[in-house]
Amino acid sequence: MGDTTGPSASKPSYPPGMVLGPDGKPCKPCTAFRNWTKSKSPTGSKTGGGQGSTAAMMAAFASGTGIKSVPEPDAPPAHCPPDVEQLGRATWTFLHTTxxxxxxxxxxxxxxxxxxxxHSLPTLYPCSHCASHLGENLKDHPPDVSGRVPLSRWLCERHNDVNERLGKERFDCAKTDERWKDGPSDGSCD
Ligand SMILES: Cc1cc2nc3c(=O)[nH]c(=O)nc-3n(C[C@H](O)[C@H](O)[C@H](O)COP(=O)(O)OP(=O)(O)OC[C@H]3O[C@@H](n4cnc5c(N)ncnc54)[C@H](O)[C@@H]3O)c2cc1C
Known part of the structure; x- marks a missing residue:
């Protein structure tokens, strides 16, 4: 990925937003795609890349056709490795559903x-800074695995700790089953 020509040949240059992993190399699952991609949108602004932009535009045109899931405009195209957000969403989906x-x-x-x-996540999760935050968090908040309800609550609170750290809204933990198991009472997911 880095520039291998010119005077700085020995020092690779990475996109400014690329987060490096513990090995000093670019860490895609630690970085948002918009911060590493070289692709530009048709208007010149940085987006989720050629195919991603097209998909987002097609989704915009498709709105009103009853299609509910639209690709994230900033997400890597489907054939690319996941970024920190895609990996995060997939992992939370797996953990909350489990x-x-x-x-x-x-x-x-x-x-x-x-x-x-x-307990394996702080050592195995591929976003290294996420993993190390989680490791610290688990020390203060040991998992409650005594049953489905307390585990779902505990996980919701850990996710909220991450939301808060990232400046996002907290999720209402009373709605965990609705979000991850039962769907809303209006039947829109049935
Ligand atoms: C263990 C872990 C640590 C992470 N640490 C970092 C980090 O340090 N830095 C970083 O940039 N990213 C981190 N991430 C990724 C980050 O949490 C998000 O996944 C990513 O930013 C995408 O966010 P999102 O807004 O699409 O929704 P996500 O936060 O991925 O949430 C997905 C869906 O879960 C639901 N939800 C939201 N909050 C809760 C909750 N509290 N309980 C139940 N359901 C909920 C919502 O419906 C939401 O749409 C981490 C992910 C994981 C799994």
Missing amino acids: AAYYPERPTPNQRANMLNLL
């Missing part, structure tokens, strides 16, 4: 497996 279907009365084995899953 918590929503966790047993009300888990066996010791199920509790141990859930603890292993959650």
Whole structure:
């Protein structure tokens, strides 16, 4: 990715917004796609790249056709590696859904497996700065794996800690089942 010609040949240059990983190399799952892509939108502003921009425009044209899911305009095109946001959304989807279907009365084995899953994230999650924040957070807030409801609540609070750190709105944890298991009462997800 870096410039390999000219006087700075030995020092690769990365896009200014690219976050480097612990190895000093560009870390795509640590960085938002808009901060590393070289693609420009038709208006000249930076966007989620050629195919992503087209998809976003097509989605805009498709609005009103009943199609509800539209691609994120800033997301990497489908054939590209995930950025920090895509990876985050996918991971939260997996974790919240897994918590929503966790047993009300888990066996010791199920509790141990859930603890292993959650405690593995600070070492395995590929966004290194996210992983290290999570590791610190888990020290202050050990997972409650005693049942489906307390686990979903605990996870909602950890997600809210991240939301707060990123300057996003907190989610109403009373709505966790509605969001991740039952869908809204208006039946729009049935
Ligand atoms: C463990 C972890 C740590 C992360 N740390 C960082 C970080 O340090 N820096 C960074 O830039 N990104 C981080 N991310 C990614 C970040 O949390 C978001 O996933 C990303 O910014 C995309 O955000 P989003 O607004 O699309 O929705 P997301 O935050 O991904 O949420 C997806 C959906 O979950 C629902 N939701 C939101 N909050 C809650 C909640 N509290 N409980 C239940 N459901 C909820 C909403 O419907 C939302 O649309 C992390 C992700 C994970 C999994």
